[in-house]
Amino acid sequence: MAKINMLQAINDALTIAMETDDKAVIFGEDVGHFGGVFRATSGLQDKFGRDRCFNTPLTEQGIAGFANGLASNGMTAIAEIQFADYIFPAFDQIVNESAKFRYRSGNEFNVGGITYRTPYGGGIAGGHYHSQSPEAYFTQTPGLKVVVPRNAYQAKGLLLASIRDKNPVVFFEPKRLYRASVGEVPDEAYEIELGKAEVVQEGTDITVLAWGAQMEIVDEAAKMAAKKGISCEVIDLRTLAPWDVDTVAASVKKTGRLVINHEAPLTGGFAGEIAATIQQECFLYLESPISRVCGLDTPYPLIHEKEYMPDALKTFEAIKASMKY
Amino acid sequence: MSNATSNTETVHRVSFLDKDSLSIPILKILQADGTTFENAVLPVIDQDLAAKIYDTCVFTRVLDERMLAAQRQGRISFYMTCTGEEAAVVGSVAALDQDDVILAQYREHAAIRYRGFTTEQFMNQMFSNEKDLGKGRQMPIHYGCEALNYQTISSPLATQIPQATGVGYSLKMQGKRNVAICYFGEGAASEGDFHAGLNMAAVLNSPVIFFCRNNGYAISTPTNEQFAGNGIASRGVGYGMHTIRVDGNDMLAVMAATQQARAYALEHNKPVLIEAMTYRLGAHSSSDDPSGYRSKDEEAKWQQHDPVKRFKLWLINKGWLAESDDAAMYEKYREEVLAAVKVAEKLPAPGIDEIIEDVLDEPTPRLKQQLTELKQHIKKYPDSYPRSAGRD
Ligand SMILES: Cc1ncc(C[n+]2csc(CCOP(=O)(O)OP(=O)(O)O)c2C)c(N)n1
Numbered sequence: 263m264a265k266i267n268m269l270q271a272i273n274d275a276l277t278i279a280m281e282t283d284d285k286a287v288i289f290g291e292d293v294g295h296f297g298g299v300f301r302a303t304s305g306l307q308d309k310f311g312r313d314r315c316f317n318t319p320l321t322e323q324g325i326a327g328f329a330n331g332l333a334s335n336g337m338t339a340i341a342e343i344q345f346a347d348y349i350f351p352a353f354d355q356i357v358n359e360s361a362k363f364r365y366r367s368g369n370e371f372n373v374g375g376i377t378y379r380t381p382y383g384g385g386i387a388g389g390h391y392h393s394q395s396p397e398a399y400f401t402q403t404p405g406l407k408v409v410v411p412r413n414a415y416q417a418k419g420l421l422l423a424s425i426r427d428k429n430p431v432v433f434f435e436p437k438r439l440y441r442a443s444v445g446e447v448p449d450e451a452y453e454i455e456l457g458k459a460e461v462v463q464e465g466t467d468i469t470v471l472a473w474g475a476q477m478e479i480v481d482e483a484a485k486m487a488a489k490k491g492i493s494c495e496v497i498d499l500r501t502l503a504p505w506d507v508d509t510v511a512a513s514v515k516k517t518g519r520l521v522i523n524h525e526a527p528l529t530g531g532f533a534g535e536i537a538a539t540i541q542q543e544c545f546l547y548l549e550s551p552i553s554r555v556c557g558l559d560t561p562y563p564l565i566h567e568k569e570y571m572p573d574a575l576k577t578f579e580a581i582k583a584s585m586k587y
Numbered sequence: 588m589s590n591a592t593s594n595t596e597t598v599h600r601v602s603f604l605d606k607d608s609l610s611i612p613i614l615k616i617l618q619a620d621g622t623t624f625e626n627a628v629l630p631v632i633d634q635d636l637a638a639k640i641y642d643t644c645v646f647t648r649v650l651d652e653r654m655l656a657a658q659r660q661g662r663i664s665f666y667m668t669c670t671g672e673e674a675a676v677v678g679s680v681a682a683l684d685q686d687d688v689i690l691a692q693y694r695e696h697a698a699i700r701y702r703g704f705t706t707e708q709f710m711n712q713m714f715s716n717e718k719d720l721g722k723g724r725q726m727p728i729h730y731g732c733e734a735l736n737y738q739t740i741s742s743p744l745a746t747q748i749p750q751a752t753g754v755g756y757s758l759k760m761q762g763k764r765n766v767a768i769c770y771f772g773e774g775a776a777s778e779g780d781f782h783a784g785l786n787m788a789a790v791l792n793s794p795v796i797f798f799c800r801n802n803g804y805a806i807s808t809p810t811n812e813q814f815a816g817n818g819i820a821s822r823g824v825g826y827g828m829h830t831i832r833v834d835g836n837d838m839l840a841v842m843a844a845t846q847q848a849r850a851y852a853l854e855h856n857k858p859v860l861i862e863a864m865t866y867r868l869g870a871h872s873s874s875d876d877p878s879g880y881r882s883k884d885e886e887a888k889w890q891q892h893d894p895v896k897r898f899k900l901w902l903i904n905k906g907w908l909a910e911s912d913d914a915a916m917y918e919k920y921r922e923e924v925l926a927a928v929k930v931a932e933k934l935p936a937p938g939i940d941e942i943i944e945d946v947l948d949e950p951t952p953r954l955k956q957q958l959t960e961l962k963q964h965i966k967k968y969p970d971s972y973p974r975s976a977g978r979d
Contacts, residue, residue: 292806319774319812320778320808350743528957560943564723564724569961
């Protein structure tokens with residue numbers, strides 16, 4: 263097994279998807295010869311030709327609409343949106359079209375063959391427009407799956423599963439981990455089932471839940487807590503829509519406490535949905551209120567990025583507060 | 588009459604139009620050697636204006652060279668140059684009135700400089716210090732200044748295009764004798780916002796100049812993968828507006844076209860599209876390496892069309908500039924920029940309270956509470972938050 267970074271793992275998954283499905287097509291801004299601004303698609307045009315891996319004109323609306331057209335007619339569309347911040351011009355095509363194609367036509371047509379890959383998240387000195395985590399906008403849209411991997415191994419297995427899934431998937435890639443996250447990844451194809459959370463670390467005192475790039479941060483917080491004698495059960499949600507209520511509820515029934523961390527602003531963020539569901543499922547087991555460590559209710563700032571971030575220290579404080587409640 | 592078209596000719600056998608049916612000439616006034624073409628009609632320009640234009644070009648060159656170096660030294664996080672496109676940007680802004688509203692894409696800092704943005708103001712923005720007009724919230728190069736009628740840059744591409752249509756319309760409604768000018772690249776012209784913005788401007792009679800810098804690339808994507816038609820100019824015609832294509836490396840051609848576009852837009856309350864054919868001599872941004880997608884030969888060829896050199900030769904020919912003055916100008920600006928860097932990088936960052944300002948007109952109670960909690964947290968761990976530690 264080779265040690266590779268997340269970009270290479272994504273490139274691996276895309277290569278396998280293209281080799282095993284001759285209807286698969288990769289497209290987006292700069293993804294052709296250049297390999298994408300982060301190089302996730304590098305070498306694919308050489309391998310699979312310009313008809314199957316190509317640059318599009320600069321229009322996210324067009325990219326998503328084109329994906330809908332391709333997939334509605336039996337192709338596998340793997341579209342890159344250069345930054346998640348720039349997915350909004352495609353919003354209508356994704357939430358009104360990709361998400362509703364099957365339902366509105368009584369399954370006469372569907373666009374299950376689409377995967378939208380897009381780098382998201384901050385911590386890279388990118389300011390408002392290169393840092394957002396817009397997952398919650400999509401989790402509120404029935405008809406889409408939303409997936410966020412946390413490392414190279416997960417990225418390969420989840421991406422392959424997303425591409426082969428029979429539903430449109432928005433696949434958010436944590437860009438600050440693209441090169442930073444290096445790990446052992448099998449050469450061969452494998453899939454990680456969508457809709458399943460993973461218990462990354464077992465513990466008894468409190469459940470700490472996150473996804474994507476924030477997993478590093480909650481891991482660090484759990485280590486800090488361990489030094490204070492607090493045993494954290496750490497869960498990676500992996501798929502946000504549909505999300506794995508059972509795994510999370512089982513954990514919270516065991517520990518009696520829950521801290522949820524995400525980078526997007528607190529208000530309307532996906533943590534709210536989780537908190538509401540879990541307090542309903544686990545009300546009699548809870549020993550403290552479910553708490554959320556999230557971005558502030560402001561646009562993503564540049565200069566105060568460090569302060570804005572729901573970092574390990576803030577998570578550690580929330581864990582302690584929950585224990586002391 | 589509904590379904591009105593201006594063309595009443597009928598034919599009786601199938602004949603398609605293609606992109607060559609529309610032949611769009613390119614306006615050129617200045618030759619490579621600094622002389623003007625025979626019969627060329629010059630823009631309105633005198634020695635003072637020419638000097639201001641050239642001064643802006645030199646400043647912009649120096650700024651680009653120094654700030655790219657500063658980025659490589661890790662002093663700023665990001666930079667984008669205007670190099671190679673100075674004539675397009677300065678030639679157009681010099682044809683405007685100071686009160687015409689500018690909506691730029693991001694590669695037009697020469698225009699805000701022309702309007703009077705000081706070297707210090709540039710540095711404050713790039714170093715995100717407490718004097719930055721944008722309060723340190725955006726990445727370097729996202730300038731904006733109300734006093735100079737230059738709207739703050741937004742990174743999402745093309746969003747400024749329909750906005751410019753709205754600005755132009757508002758100028759008309761308010762009875763101002765001004766236009767809006769909107770800059771964008773040929774890449775951004777693929778976005779839906781471009782089509783929405785141009786169509787609305789033409790239909791609603793908005794006095795706006797749509798100025799396309801067609802510089803050959805959108806990051807790595809060359810124009811032949813960006814559009815199949817006859818450039819961006821053909822679309823202006825398609826939307827029913829006055830359109831002109833100019834040599835974007837020819838200061839005088841850009842000026843002449845923009846002066847007349849402005850006069851027309853004002854007189855008729857109508858939009859105009861200008862497509863300036865130029866070349867992005869530098870990388871897309873400081874994060875990009877163009878050697879991955881274009882040849883050195885191609886870049887070298889375009890070096891020979893350097894718009895600043897061409898304009899300089901014209902100034903020398905006219906006796907409005909001496910070679911020795913030129914060297915001194917570069918030297919002066921190099922010193923000025925370096926000195927300003929040193930000052931700006933030492934100024935403190937905006938205070939932590941700024942984090943919740945300007946989200947709405949006033950921070951909500953919930954946001955105030957988030958700030959209070961954040962400050963308490965920072966007090967507990969001052970070493971972990973160096974920008975805000977010890978400062979309220
Ligand atoms: C909506 C949106 N999509 C993608 C991007 C990323 N991006 C930034 S600049 C750029 C290329 C722009 O090319 P062009 O408009 O031709 O301008 P140039 O850089 O050549 O001046 C891209 C794709 C963005 N900023 N906004």
